[in-house]
Amino acid sequence: MKLELRGITKRFGALVANDHIDLIVQPGEIHALLGENGAGKSTLMNTLYGLYQADEGEILLDDQVQAFSGPGDAMNAGIGMVHQHFMLIPVFTVAENVMLGNEKTRAAGLLDLDAARAKVREISARFGFEIDPDAKIEDLPVGVQQRVEIIKALSRNANVLVFDEPTAVLTPQETDELMGIMRQLKDEGTSIVFITHKLREVREVADRITVIRLGAVVGEASPTASNAELASLMVGRAVDLTVDKDTATPGDDALVVRDLTVTDPLGQVLVDGISFSIRRGEILAIAGVQGNGQTELTEAIMGLQRHTAGSISLDGAELIGRSTRQVLDAGVGFVPEDRSEDGIVKEFTIAENLMLDRSTGEPFVKRGTLQLADLDRFAEEKVREFDVRAQGITTKVGRLSGGNQQKVVLARELSRELRLFIAAQPTRGLDVGSIEFVHKRIVATRDAGVPVIVVSTELDEVVALADRIAVMYRGRIVGIVPGDTPRDVLGLMMAGETPAEVAA
Template sequence: MKLEIRGLTKRFGTFTANDRIDLTVEPGQIHCLLGENGAGKSTLMNMLYGLLDPTEGEILVDGEPVTFASPSGAIDAGIGMVHQHFMLVPVFTVAENVMLGREHTRGAGVLNRREAARVVRELSERYGLAVDPNSLVGELPVGVQQRVEIIKALSHDAKVLILDEPTAVLTPQEIDELMDIMRSLKEQGTSIIFITHKLREVKAVGDVITVIRRGRVVGSAPPSTPETELAEMMVGREVNLVVDKAPAKTGETVLEVSGVTVVDPRGHQVVKDVSFVAKAGEVLGIAGVQGNGQTELIKSLLGLVRPETGKILLDGEDISRYSPRDSLDAGIGYVPEDRSHDGYVASFSVRENLVLDLYRSDAFANGPALKLDAIRENAESRIKEFDIRTESAESPVSSLSGGNQQKVVVAREFSRSLKALIASQPTRGVDVGSIEFIHKRIISERDNGTAVIIVSTELDEIYALSDRIAVMYDGRIVGTVSPDIKREDIGLMMAGAREVPADQEATA
């Protein structure tokens, strides 16, 4: 099926999200749509999928103009979409989710679960998706839930599959598996529109790369195009993809974690006797596959969960029983891995979110009364300094793109005096231009003498920022190594398949 977009435009009042977009997707092609967060990629796909009505322009399927009043119209035309935030019912099985809304029944309206399972099993085997139709979706890893979404689209006989930022929540291993699935779909004739801002991914699987910047197509390129050129097309300026940093000048120990064990609500040990130190003027990277205790460890450092055993010392003071407010007041900055749950209040304005943990300070309050002028001036300054793309400081954070929401969190935490900065997945869902900016700020914080702890499932990020790397597996730190360790060695450590390599033992 050939899909064409001609002059597609979408305006929201005076704001133009998409400006006369032209795009052609050939049968059996992986067409990558590359652009910064807020560039208009998702808006364009929402029009293509019938979620938004175009202001101008047309969509053609096999040369014939089509109009979609709803997603059902797009589905009937052979277009499927896997959204960044999955549209699944956690308490339903895989088969029930796939057949939801068009259930097979037998006799007196009884659901034919056997037939539903057969459809899922057949699609799973045909495309190498490896999903058990009888598993509860809520108990599946994120990568497998994404496979369920793909099966759901394919069950509608989708000829064109839209994948909207599909790797944003996946581990490196799950990303590799998704790439294999995409290649398999392509070989069997399915076209894919792959929306992303990650250069390595488009070069790995793309046939054609179309770059969108601020709502307009700025050009197309083959996957052989150097990453630096693609990055420049995305942001409109030269981008340094290598973190420029001098050797660390480490000082005294700022944060000391000793024998910390964390137990989850089910009674399982998720952090097991973890010990490490973070020194002033260094970046300690914590590497590992998602789900090996990093989240719970970081939350224990902030007081979001209480350790079962062990001590956490900040400048020699035991903070292991501190509340989150006490920890922040003591000088810890926190960039959470899930910004939407822990980083901001969606209904609050950008202005308000920029002082969420600062509003009680003398700079922004006089007793119980807020200094509204100071809060407004702070917002204007941070929006400019951190290039937060928003119509106004009064706009709700929920109206911003994911990358700009992350900038709000980063701007708030980096704008106060810190002893230790803890950043978990600091650039998750952030475009290449913003990644460059955030990385520079992290290194600047290090060079100011702050102890920085970075948790990331992106190995490139760990290598780029870290002065030392602690590797976590199954709730334990299995070794601390230098950033010159080979990728295959750290990969084996992350999988629990080997100890610290001999040439790294001095670092550990």
């Protein structure tokens, strides 16, 4: 099926999210959509899927103009969407999820689950998925859950499939398998729109690439284009995609974690007796698929997890039992993985967000009085140093782009005298220009002699930054390996294999 978008324009008040966008996806073509965070890619696809209504423009399928009042109309017309965050109900089976919203009944009005099971088996056999129709979603690995999403779309005869950041939660091996599935779909005549910020994946699988910047199409590119060329198109300037760093010269152990266990309120083990240490002047990257205990590990260090056992010592002082305020005051800088929820106060100004770690004493509070002039001078300096793009320091942080919000968090955390710096998913959702900036600041912090922990699900980021890599799987560390360990080895470790098992 041929998909054509003509002059699609979508406005949110004064903001033009999509500005007269034209796009053609031919039958049996994988068409990649590239752009910075906030460029308008997801808005465009949500308009295609019927979640938004375009203010101007037309959607055509096989040269016929369509009118979608909601996702149901889009699905009925043959459009399917595999979302970054899976739209599955964990306690339902595969078959129940596949038939949800498209229920078939038998004579007595009962749901025809047998028909759904048969459809799952049919599509699974076609693509070699090997998925049990009666398996519960919550019991399946994320890579298999994504296949269920694909089955769900194909069961409704989707001829156009939109993949929105589909590799965000996959191991490298699962990513390679997904690329193979996309190629097979292409060979069967399915038209695919592939949204991603990972340039390597675009070049590997796309037939054509359209680049969007500030809501408008700025050009098309060939998959043979270099990463540097694609990045330049995305941000409108040359970008250094490599992380320049000298070999680490680490000092003594600074952070020592011994037999750390974290449980939830019901007693389920989230971090399972892990031990490691990190030295001054080195970057230890924590790698793994999201949900394997990385979040709980960083929260335990920061005093955010109540149910902890074991020991976390920084420069010989025990951190377990301290409040988060006490941990911060001990010299720990922390960039949380969800900046919008845990890293900023959206209704506060840039200046107010920059003093959150130091809101009770000098230099910004003296004898209970806020020193506005000192705060303003500090904020102006940090906005310049960290290149925060805003109208001024009184701008509310909630109005900034994701990249600029992250720069505010970094400016706050790196403007104190640190004994440990923790950056969790430091570049999640950022464009390549912002990623370049964040990586340089992390390396500079290491070079200043501060021990750094980077938690990332982005394997390219892990390999680029790490001096050593600890891989977590189901709450345990399966191994700690050098920073130059090959990607395929790391991918197998992310699936649970130890370094010895990989080498065997």
